[in-house]
Amino acid sequence: MKAPACGTPTARKYLDFVGGLAVNVLGHAHPVVAAAVAEQARQLIHTSNLYYTTPMIALAKLLVENSCLDRVFFCNSGAEAIEAAIKLARRVGYDTKNGAYEIIATQDGFHGRTMGAVAATGTARYRDPFQPLAPGFSHVPWNDLEAIKAATTDKTVAVLLEPIQGEAGVNLPAPGYLKGIREWCDERGLLLILDEIQTGIGRTGTLFAYEQEGVEPDIMCLAKGLAGGVAIGAMLAREEIAKHLVPGDHGTTFGANPLATATGLAALGFIIENKLPEQAARASERLMARLRSMEDRLPVVTEVRGRGLLIAVGLSKDVSADVVAAARERGLPGQQRAPQRRPPHAAPHRHGRRNRPRLRHPRGIHPGGNGRRGEIAPPGNEHERGPLPHGSGPRGFACRGRAPATQQGEAGGALRSRVTLPAAPGQSGTRGDGAPGSPARRPAIRRGALRRSGVRG
Numbered sequence: 001m002k003a004p005a006c007g008t009p010t011a012r013k014y015l016d017f018v019g020g021l022a023v024n025v026l027g028h029a030h031p032v033v034a035a036a037v038a039e040q041a042r043q044l045i046h047t048s049n050l051y052y053t054t055p056m057i058a059l060a061k062l063l064v065e066n067s068c069l070d071r072v073f074f075c076n077s078g079a080e081a082i083e084a085a086i087k088l089a090r091r092v093g094y095d096t097k098n099g100a101y102e103i104i105a106t107q108d109g110f111h112g113r114t115m116g117a118v119a120a121t122g123t124a125r126y127r128d129p130f131q132p133l134a135p136g137f138s139h140v141p142w143n144d145l146e147a148i149k150a151a152t153t154d155k156t157v158a159v160l161l162e163p164i165q166g167e168a169g170v171n172l173p174a175p176g177y178l179k180g181i182r183e184w185c186d187e188r189g190l191l192l193i194l195d196e197i198q199t200g201i202g203r204t205g206t207l208f209a210y211e212q213e214g215v216e217p218d219i220m221c222l223a224k225g226l227a228g229g230v231a232i233g234a235m236l237a238r239e240e241i242a243k244h245l246v247p248g249d250h251g252t253t254f255g256a257n258p259l260a261t262a263t264g265l266a267a268l269g270f271i272i273e274n275k276l277p278e279q280a281a282r283a284s285e286r287l288m289a290r291l292r293s294m295e296d297r298l299p300v301v302t303e304v305r306g307r308g309l310l311i312a313v314g315l316s317k318d319v320s321a322d323v324v325a326a327a328r329e330r331g332l333p334g335q336q337r338a339p340q341r342r343p344p345h346a347a348p349h350r351h352g353r354r355n356r357p358r359l360r361h362p363r364g365i366h367p368g369g370n371g372r373r374g375e376i377a378p379p380g381n382e383h384e385r386g387p388l389p390h391g392s393g394p395r396g397f398a399c400r401g402r403a404p405a406t407q408q409g410e411a412g413g414a415l416r417s418r419v420t421l422p423a424a425p426g427q428s429g430t431r432g433d434g435a436p437g438s439p440a441r442r443p444a445i446r447r448g449a450l451r452r453s454g455v456r457g
């Protein structure tokens with residue numbers, strides 16, 4: 001892959017280890033992505049969402065075959081995927097739970113900037129200036145299962161959270177936390193909505209972060225890296241949940257457009273075929289080992305935490321702005337709060353090495369914490385800148401089956417990717433019966449694992 005280096009009008013070069021805030025999972029100008037954009041643009045960029053197009057179906061098929069979910073609604077951003085999930089959950093509450101509508105989310109969780117997503121977001125500074133917010137959201141402390149239980153009422157329809165809190169500074173779930181939430185949701189008939197917008201598409205070392213937690217969501221939101229840099233969002237849901245959205249309930253003009261979905265098909269196919277999540281896990285081991293050795297040696301490094309290539313380095317408060325500024329000065333932009341690294345999964349190891357010394361010897365920073373402020377650039381931004389089962393169900397949903405058995409994503413140049421989708425399953429119908437959250441519908445063996453091995457769960 002091409003090195004993730006970006007030039008500027010002043011010919012200054014930066015090594016982009018923020019990865020477009022977890023979007024550029026294949027780096028910049030990846031030939032597979034570039035070829036997919038060019039090829040699709042020559043054919044069909046947009047149709048109305050009254051029609052199916054082949055790339056939309058093929059990407060939906062690839063997603064369901066590699067996840068525990070059955071249906072896909074495509075949109076254009078993470079916030080839109082969250083909005084769709086909120087609407088779907090409320091529709092399920094309306095249909096099956098006496099109009100239950102409350103959603104329990106976590107404090108410090110981040111779900112986007114649109115009004116529903118802001119209401120779900122658990123950070124006061126993103127919420128307070130935009131009152132009044134949509135009602136029906138409560139926020140409980142992260143990693144506190146008992147708080148979720150205590151917040152549950154007969155009006156609760158869902159629990160929404162990130163498997164790892166990203167914007168909050170890469171907060172990992174305590175062992176058993178997500179499993180405990182899954183069990184509680186099963187017990188109380190609640191939907192578990194996972195926001196994998198940042199953690200998904202291989203970022204944490206598996207295609208989706210839930211795979212490492214032994215849980216499966218009822219609804220999952222994706223965006224960011226799904227199309228290798230082209231704007232896209234997706235909400236995935238289990239069959240018996242998705243069917244509650246009916247035509248006319250929800251939709252979006254640009255959602256599932258051929259350009260985004262063809263690029264998503266090429267990017268995701270490349271990621272899966274080349275086992276980039278596993279590569280991210282291996283790169284993480286090396287990077288984390290080196291960062292952890294800094295933790296032992298440098299008093300200003302207070303904590304190194306993360307999973308896969310979603311990593312935060314905790315720094316003592318008095319130096320954090322200076323470290324971020326010094327790293328940026330040396331061409332390695334990061335985020336302040338806890339400087340975070342979201343390098344492309346395919347970043348060559350030498351870039352991982354380059355990443356390390358810049359953190360180890362930030363210019364102008366003394367381990368004791370007295371940065372020579374006059375020598376370094378001002379700190380950077382603290383945070384991010386600003387169905388269709390072929391005939392029924394909501395517009396924009398696509399399901400597995402009946403898609404073309406193979407869809408080829410051709411790449412120009414040295415890198416060629418042939419994305420071969422598995423043959424369409426011979427059976428149709430729903431899997432996992434039972435009411436939402438019913439323990440009976442959860443087989444002992446994880447369905448995603450079954451599906452990947454070719455066996456239907």
Ligand SMILES: Cc1ncc(COP(=O)(O)O)c(C=O)c1O
Pocket residue numbers: 021077078079080082110111112113162166167195196197198223224384
């Ligand atoms: C976990 C999470 N959810 C939702 C969003 C919102 O996505 P978007 O900016 O594409 O609307 C983000 C963006 O950073 C995110 O990190």
